[in-house]
Amino acid sequence: MLGKECYTNPPSILNSSSAVGHVINIGGVNSYVTGSPLSILAIILVSDIFGFKPPLLRNIADKVAATGYYVVVPDFFNGEPYDPENVKRPKDVWLKDHNPEKGIEVAKPVIEALKSKGVSAIGAAGFCWGAKTVTNLGKSKHIQVSVLLHPSYIIVDDIRGVEIPIAILGAENDRVAFPPKLAEQFRQALKAKPQIDSYVKIFPNVSHGWTVRYDPKDPKAVEAADKAHQIMIGWFHKHLK
Numbered sequence: 001m002l003g004k005e006c007y008t009n010p011p012s013i014l015n016s017s018s019a020v021g022h023v024i025n026i027g028g029v030n031s032y033v034t035g036s037p038l039s040i041l042a043i044i045l046v047s048d049i050f051g052f053k054p055p056l057l058r059n060i061a062d063k064v065a066a067t068g069y070y071v072v073v074p075d076f077f078n079g080e081p082y083d084p085e086n087v088k089r090p091k092d093v094w095l096k097d098h099n100p101e102k103g104i105e106v107a108k109p110v111i112e113a114l115k116s117k118g119v120s121a122i123g124a125a126g127f128c129w130g131a132k133t134v135t136n137l138g139k140s141k142h143i144q145v146s147v148l149l150h151p152s153y154i155i156v157d158d159i160r161g162v163e164i165p166i167a168i169l170g171a172e173n174d175r176v177a178f179p180p181k182l183a184e185q186f187r188q189a190l191k192a193k194p195q196i197d198s199y200v201k202i203f204p205n206v207s208h209g210w211t212v213r214y215d216p217k218d219p220k221a222v223e224a225a226d227k228a229h230q231i232m233i234g235w236f237h238k239h240l241k
Contacts, residue, residue, distance in 0.1 A: 006128050006152055006177055010084055011054035011213050019058035021065070027109030032058055032073040035065030040120045041240050044110065044143070045073045046103065046130025048212060049094075051081025057127075057212055060229060067233055069123075069240075072114065076106050076133070100153045103133030104140070111142050123240045125232055127212045128152050128177065138164045145239040147232045149211045152177035159189045165197040166190070167235040169228050174208040199235065203228065 021034030032052055043064050047057055052073045065071040082094050111122060123145040126134030131151030138146040139161045148154065148168045159166075170183045180202050190198035203210065203224060211228040214221040 006049065006208065008084070010082075011050055011056060019055060020062050021058065021071075026072060026074070027111070027113035029106060029110050030075045030079075031110065032061060033071065034058070034062050035068075035070040037070055037117070039068060039070040040118055041068065042070045042072060042114050042119045042122045043236060043240075044107065044122060044124040044134075045071065046076065046107070046124060046126040046133045047073065047081075048128035048130060048209065049077075049082040049098070050213075051075060051077050053081070054212070056214070056216065060212065063229060064233055064236070067237070069236065070114075070119070072110060074106060074110050076103050076130070098129075100129050100132035101136075103130065104136040104142075107133055107137055108142065111137075121240050123147070123236045125149060126151065128209065132158075135159075135162070135166075138162055138166060145236060147235055149228060149232070150174055150178055150208045154178070154186075156182075156185050156189050159186045160193075162190070162193070162196060162198075165235070165239045167199040167231065168201070169211070169231060170200075170202045171206045171208050171210055172202055172204045173206060177208055197239065199231075201231065 021032050023030055023032050045061055052075045061071045061073050077098055122143045124134045124137055124143045125147040127149045131148040132153040134146045135154055135158050137143045141163055145165045150171050170178045183202055187200040206224050211225050214225045
């Protein structure tokens with residue numbers, strides 16, 4: 001489910017960003033891309049409800065790209081990320097048009113376009129809302145490896161259907177979208193599938209969204225986010241070849 005922590009503390013898209021990539025159309029979807037387009041290994045980052053423009057998300061994409069991947073951050077909301085200040089489009093109304101179950105249909109043409117350009121293997125990471133899309137892509141084997149960061153909308157049956165290596169990173173202080181109790185249920189479900197490499201970790205002293213909506217001026221917040229990012233990158237390195 002989507003807890004209040006999923007749609008509060010919105011990131012600023014007005015701050016200057018050190019992002020080095022650019023926006024192009026891939027498979028009919030505007031996407032921020034970064035890294036060498038000649039790489040045969042690609043990573044798709046699926047945003048939370050605030051979309052693909054926040055500078056911190058794009059900086060994460062650049063960080064991943066710097067390790068050798070071509071990274072794509074699609075605009076899953078077709079120019080309409082959730083805006084808490086838009087009273088005409090409250091959360092419940094917005095979610096009807098942007099149900100996370102629909103994300104896989106946006107992702108498929110992006111994946112096909114990447115493959116047509118010579119990409120041989122694709123990994124994906126989903127933040128909050130984006131975790132559902134990544135999980136569904138993994139269940140259908142459209143990607144080869146997945147990472148979920150403070151996921152929402154994921155239930156145990158989703159995890160039982162996972163068919164690719166999966167890492168799940170949660171927050172100790174996430175009490176609604178992905179509480180530690182649910183994380184433990186995920187861990188047990190994955191233990192029942194030893195043929196699928198899996199990793200579940202709960203980060204102490206952090207809250208939902210800590211990997212992508214942190215305060216860049218807070219050293220402890222930056223450190224906690226970076227630890228999660230490095231685990232994500234390491235998981236890609238381990239399984240994407």
